[in-house]
Amino acid sequence: MRAPDGPRSWTARVREAAEGALPPEKLLPDRQPAYVASWVYVFGVTTLAALIVLVASGTVLSLEGPDWWHTSAVGHFFNSVHFWGVQMFFFAMVVHLWGKFLMGAWRGRRRATWVVGALTLLVAIGTGLTGYVLQQNFASQWISTQAKDGFNAVGIGAFFNVLNLGQMLTLHVLLMPAAVVLLTILHLLQVRHRGVVPPFDAADEHLGPEEAER
Amino acid sequence: MSWRTDDAAASRPWIGPTRPYDLVKEFAIALLVVVLLTVLLAALFSSPDEPQITLSHWAQQAPKDFVTTALAELDGTSDTATYGPPYVAIPGAGQKIGPLNLQQLGGVRIPVDTAHDFVLGPLSTVAASDPSLASAIQRWRTASSDQQRSWADAFGTALEEGSVSGERIDVPSSDNGPVLPIMQAELRLAASGGLEGAMLSRHAFYGTDYTQPLLFLADGSYLGSLADRQHLLGDQWGMMNESGSYPGQTWLWLYTLWYQVPPFSTSDNADALVWGLMLLLTAGFVLLPFIPGLRSLPRRFGAYRLIWRDYYRSTGHGDGPGSAWEGTQGKE
Amino acid sequence: MKLVAALVDLSRPARYVHWEWIQISVVNVLVIGLMIAVLVLAVVIPFPRSRS
Numbered sequence: 001m002r003a004p005d006g007p008r009s010w011t012a013r014v015r016e017a018a019e020g021a022l023p024p025e026k027l028l029p030d031r032q033p034a035y036v037a038s039w040v041y042v043f044g045v046t047t048l049a050a051l052i053v054l055v056a057s058g059t060v061l062s063l064e065g066p067d068w069w070h071t072s073a074v075g076h077f078f079n080s081v082h083f084w085g086v087q088m089f090f091f092a093m094v095v096h097l098w099g100k101f102l103m104g105a106w107r108g109r110r111r112a113t114w115v116v117g118a119l120t121l122l123v124a125i126g127t128g129l130t131g132y133v134l135q136q137n138f139a140s141q142w143i144s145t146q147a148k149d150g151f152n153a154v155g156i157g158a159f160f161n162v163l164n165l166g167q168m169l170t171l172h173v174l175l176m177p178a179a180v181v182l183l184t185i186l187h188l189l190q191v192r193h194r195g196v197v198p199p200f201d202a203a204d205e206h207l208g209p210e211e212a213e214r
Numbered sequence: 215m216s217w218r219t220d221d222a223a224a225s226r227p228w229i230g231p232t233r234p235y236d237l238v239k240e241f242a243i244a245l246l247v248v249v250l251l252t253v254l255l256a257a258l259f260s261s262p263d264e265p266q267i268t269l270s271h272w273a274q275q276a277p278k279d280f281v282t283t284a285l286a287e288l289d290g291t292s293d294t295a296t297y298g299p300p301y302v303a304i305p306g307a308g309q310k311i312g313p314l315n316l317q318q319l320g321g322v323r324i325p326v327d328t329a330h331d332f333v334l335g336p337l338s339t340v341a342a343s344d345p346s347l348a349s350a351i352q353r354w355r356t357a358s359s360d361q362q363r364s365w366a367d368a369f370g371t372a373l374e375e376g377s378v379s380g381e382r383i384d385v386p387s388s389d390n391g392p393v394l395p396i397m398q399a400e401l402r403l404a405a406s407g408g409l410e411g412a413m414l415s416r417h418a419f420y421g422t423d424y425t426q427p428l429l430f431l432a433d434g435s436y437l438g439s440l441a442d443r444q445h446l447l448g449d450q451w452g453m454m455n456e457s458g459s460y461p462g463q464t465w466l467w468l469y470t471l472w473y474q475v476p477p478f479s480t481s482d483n484a485d486a487l488v489w490g491l492m493l494l495l496t497a498g499f500v501l502l503p504f505i506p507g508l509r510s511l512p513r514r515f516g517a518y519r520l521i522w523r524d525y526y527r528s529t530g531h532g533d534g535p536g537s538a539w540e541g542t543q544g545k546e
Numbered sequence: 547m548k549l550v551a552a553l554v555d556l557s558r559p560a561r562y563v564h565w566e567w568i569q570i571s572v573v574n575v576l577v578i579g580l581m582i583a584v585l586v587l588a589v590v591i592p593f594p595r596s597r598s
Binding site: 001028029030031032033034035036037040043045046048049050052053061069075076079080081082083084085087088090092094099101102103104106107108109110111114115118119122125128132135136137138139140141142144145146147149150152153154155156158159161162164165166167170195197198199200201202203205206207208209210212 | 220221222223224225226227228229230231232233234235236237238240241245247248249251252253255256259260262263264265266267277278297299300301304307309316317318319320321323324359422423424425428431437440441443445448452453456457460461463464465466473483485488489496499500501502503504509510511512513515517518521522524525526528529
Binding site for chain 1: 577580581584585587588589591594596
């Protein structure tokens with residue numbers, strides 16, 4: 001809904017831009033192109049589901065503090081859910097990545113979608129590292145003292161000190177998952193905005209006129 | 215079929231056949247499946263938790279390695295003491311990529327004085343009630359660095375021939391000055407469980423930064439020997455592995471691969487070189503859609519024909535110019 | 547301290563496969579193999595057709 005004459009408020013502009021980019025029927029469609037008919041398309045939502053399992057199990061672990069899982073069977077169980085959630089998350093993300101590569105999914109103004117997805121993978125790997133060095137056991141002692149050499153070799157070891165439990169904790173529990181979640185939301189909105197990439201050699205009659213770039 | 219044509223076609227909105235599709239239901243099913251799978255895996259296999267290695271454990275399990283390491287911390291020859299930035303200011307130290315020494319650029323932002331922080335400082339808490347230890351420490355502190363080096367070398371040589379068991383250091387006598395009583399006290403403090411605490415609490419009540427005890431622990435060989443048994447060393451593809459038979463970090467395969475092959479496997483600058491290379495490859499991965507040649511690989515692989523085979527069959531399409539099957543029905 | 551009551555004990559050392567300079571744990575080979583298998587199956591297994 002466009003306001004009548006007169007200066008348009010920031011709020012109105014934001015609303016109109018959002019409505020333009022993602023009208024409700026694009027945000028939550030109940031139809032999809034007929035070519036989206038392959039099991040290869042399920043791995044994006046599977047990755048998202050695994051991310052939710054990680055956030056949920058991570059939330060339970062943070063309720064009781066980083067030491068809990070060593071002294072409580074329930075705590076250890078939630079740590080296990082978190083551990084296998086990580087395996088599921090990267091498993092699904094990698095298969096999703098391979099599928100999207102094989103489909104050339106960055107075609108047609110979807111390059112940013114690929115870039116955001118790739119960045120999500122990288123930030124997720126970093127998030128995983130902060131988790132591994134947080135364990136307060138032999139693994140974290142070994143991983144942190146080894147990983148430090150990589151960061152120190154390129155001069156960033158003092159800013160990202162894997163031996164500093166406190167820093168790794170706040171990064172792992174708050175800042176890095178927030179980054180992963182925000183990138184994921186952006187990625188999802190990009191997919192909804194541009195739609196699923198059409199097949200190579202799609203029939204000309206199935207493709208509408210090129211939309212003006214907003 | 216050029217990249218440009220493919221790209222332009224794909225930016226056109228879809229006005230072809232559609233099918234009903236329940237986005238929210240698909241998400242709910244995926245969530246249920248993943249939750250059930252994860253809970254099942256957790257219940258079946260649990261998760262690894264190899265116990266932490268305390269300095270006390272190290273001092274008791276590998277006492278000779280402990281004392282050798284403590285000596286190196288005292289006389290400034292340990293890995294940490296010779297590391298360079300961010301721990302120690304040593305001009306020229308650190309890894310390089312060609313002429314570029316990024317490690318030096320980082321600066322000494324986590325200063326560590328191994329003799330003081332790992333040995334003499336913690337021992338000062340014990341020396342308060344042990345006058346002979348206090349005077350040994352004082353004797354070391356007031357000696358010249360040449361004198362300190364000579365004492366340390368003498369003790370090191372004697373240690374090689376001697377033995378350490380329980381909390382006793384048994385070495386042939388040598389002109390090691392105050393080194394033996396200092397090492398003896400350090401070993402006892404560690405074995406009794408007080409060393410980490412003394413390292414961490416000298417300046418603070420609360421602490422969450424374990425840099426110092428971790429550096430000390432990693433300077434020895436004991437931690438690495440445990441890692442070796444679990445195939446966790448850098449040249450055992452260790453970065454990809456997990457303790458026991460648990461799955462590891464398979465997604466690190468390319469990062470860890472370089473450490474196994476020359477020139478990285480034999481270079482002192484391995485970490486810097488691998489990071490440099492991975493930065494390039496990662497940039498290539500992130501910016502794939504912008505790179506000619508790479509961005510048209512999916513078209514050339516042709517796996518898409520399998521993925522969209524139903525669509526191609528139903529439209530009698532997919533035989534446009536450039537595809538493997540030049541057909542009469544294709545039109546572009 | 548181990549309060550693990552796993553039904554399958556995975557704390558025993560892993561077995562490794564060696565090929566030239568490549569060394570991978572059996573479980574990691576399994577995971578990677580599964581990724582590839584799942585991708586192939588996902589592409590190959592027919593998707594239920596719906597009448598639109």
